[in-house]
Amino acid sequence: KAGVTQTPRYLIKTRGQQVTLSCSPISGHRSVSWYQQTPGQGLQFLFEYFSETQRNKGNFPGRFSGRQFSNSRSEMNVSTLELGDSALYLCASRQTDTQYFGPGTRLTVL
């Protein structure tokens, strides 16, 4: 089976812009989670989607949002970008209790 794919792999934006990241889970997996990785805060949970419904949300401001489509693909959106949003954004798809991660999208905010 193909693994989790994320697009784009790299992204450069300026403050105030918005960005949309995409994630395609492993075939047959219905749950997708998003994580933010930064040198200072480490890996932090953003949200989880299952069958197009948000099941769980981390402690992030409302500028961070997501959605899931009927084919289980997921997008996350960050509006009004801040310098501190520069990070590696990782997507994971879940089978039972195990999450499998994609390669990530490296977002740089200038």
Added chain:
Amino acid sequence: AQSVTQLDSHVSVSEGTPVLLRCNYSSSYSPSLFWYVQHPNKGLQLLLKYTSAATLVKGINGFEAEFKKSETSFHLTKPSAHMSDAAEYFCVVSDFQGAQKLVFGQGTRLTINP
């Protein structure tokens, strides 16, 4: 609430010697525990997981971990380090109550000396 503490931010060993990466956890529930590895500029790869079936868990690439409830520990070991093991390692705890949220340790950077 769950939490994870990785006791060493950096471990350095010589090639061919044993590796020990230490992890303590805190959980209100019967936890699922995982070790993931991250090579530079890559995503996270699952090394192994504990889900209460057996206390000694074997993973990929010769790694194993032992769950010790009395010590709330889940240390990762490997008998003989290889240069390709150089990476960042994350100990992770999860509770699965309908939805799943992973809580990560801060990571241990493993350096292998030739």
